[in-house]
Amino acid sequence: MRMMQRMTEAELPLCLAFNRANHQWLTHRTFAVVSRLGNGVFWYVLMLALPVIHGLWALQVSLHMALVGLLCLPIYKLLKQTTVRDRPYTQNQDILQNVPALDRFSFPSGHTMHAVAFTIILVAYLPTWAWLVVPFTVMIALSRLVLGLHYPSDVLAGAGIGALVACVSLML
Numbered sequence: 001m002r003m004m005q006r007m008t009e010a011e012l013p014l015c016l017a018f019n020r021a022n023h024q025w026l027t028h029r030t031f032a033v034v035s036r037l038g039n040g041v042f043w044y045v046l047m048l049a050l051p052v053i054h055g056l057w058a059l060q061v062s063l064h065m066a067l068v069g070l071l072c073l074p075i076y077k078l079l080k081q082t083t084v085r086d087r088p089y090t091q092n093q094d095i096l097q098n099v100p101a102l103d104r105f106s107f108p109s110g111h112t113m114h115a116v117a118f119t120i121i122l123v124a125y126l127p128t129w130a131w132l133v134v135p136f137t138v139m140i141a142l143s144r145l146v147l148g149l150h151y152p153s154d155v156l157a158g159a160g161i162g163a164l165v166a167c168v169s170l171m172l
Contacts, residue, residue, distance in 0.1 A: 004083060004085050004107070007151070007153055008085065008086075008091060008151065011088075011151040011152055011153060012088065012091060012092055014145075014151075014152050015088040015092070015095060015145065015148065015151055015152075016092065016094060016095060018142075018145035018146050018148075018152075019088075019094075019095045019096055019145070019146060019147075019148045021146045022096045022098070022146050022147055022148060023096055027146065028098065028146075028147075031139070031142065031143040031146045031147055032098075032099050032143075032147065034136070034139045034140055034143045035099055035111065035140070035143040035144070035147055035149075036099075037136075037140075038111040038114075038115055038140040038143065039102070039111070040114070042136065043065070043069070043114065043115075043118050046118075046122075046133075047062040047065050047066060048062070050062045050122075050126075054126065058125075058126075060125075061121070061122060061125040061126065064121050064125070064169065065117075065118050065121045065122060067169065068117045068118065068121055068165055068166050068169050069114055069117065069118065071165050071169065072110075072113050072114055072117055072161065072162060072165050075113075075161055075165070076108065076110045076113055076158075076161075079107060079108055079157075079161075080103065080105045080107065080108075080110075081105075083105065083107040084105055085105055085106050085107040085151075085154070086104070086105065086106065087101055087104070087105070087106040087148070087149055087150070088106065088148050088149070088150065088151055089148040089149070095148040096148055097147070097148045097149070098147075099147045099149065101149055106149065106150050106151060106154045107151070107153070107154045107157065108154050108155075108157040108158040108161060109141070109144045109149075109150045109154045109155045109157070109158035109159075110158065111140050111141075111143070111144055111158070112137075112140060112141045112144060112150075112154075112155045112158035112159050112162065113158035113159070113161050113162035114162060115136070115137040115140040115141070115162070116137055116141075116158070116159045116162035116163050116166070117162035117163070117165055117166040118133070118137075118162075118166075119133045119134060119136075119137045120162070120163060120166035120167065120170070121166050121169070121170070124166075124170055141155050141158075141159060
């Protein structure tokens with residue numbers, strides 16, 4: 001707990017810097033939409049669309065993405081419950097939070113975890129999708145910081161866990 005508190009204190013200036021962009025209407029709206037799509041909507045629609053676009057064989061890609069998402073979920077929930085790190089907007093009143101959080105705690109970023117995992121799986125099978133999903137995944141990660149919902153270490157941890165789960169699943 002002490003280490004998490006030191007990390008929180010060290011990262012608050014970065015959170016404030018990222019969150020300054022949230023005070024501009026267009027930036028806020030853009031990242032709010034990206035964050036909402038990152039809740040799963042974009043990924044679920046994509047998983048359903050892949051077999052339609054690429055044929056029945058792409059069902060394997062969609063199922064692999066779904067399986068990786070399901071594998072990430074208990075890791076995410078366990079870490080949220082054990083680290084109990086409050087979100088940045090609860091730690092500093094200058095952080096503008098105008099998009100509701102999905103839950104109370106911030107570590108790790110589930111949006112980033114799933115986006116990175118889904119991106120790695122999709123691009124491993126269908127590299128031509130990288131032009132769309134890589135920038136979208138970066139935007140999801142940035143949205144978590146700009147909207148004041150996560151610390152940089154939450155986003156980095158989410159990305160690392162998502163990448164690890166996806167890469168291990170590709171080796172099996």
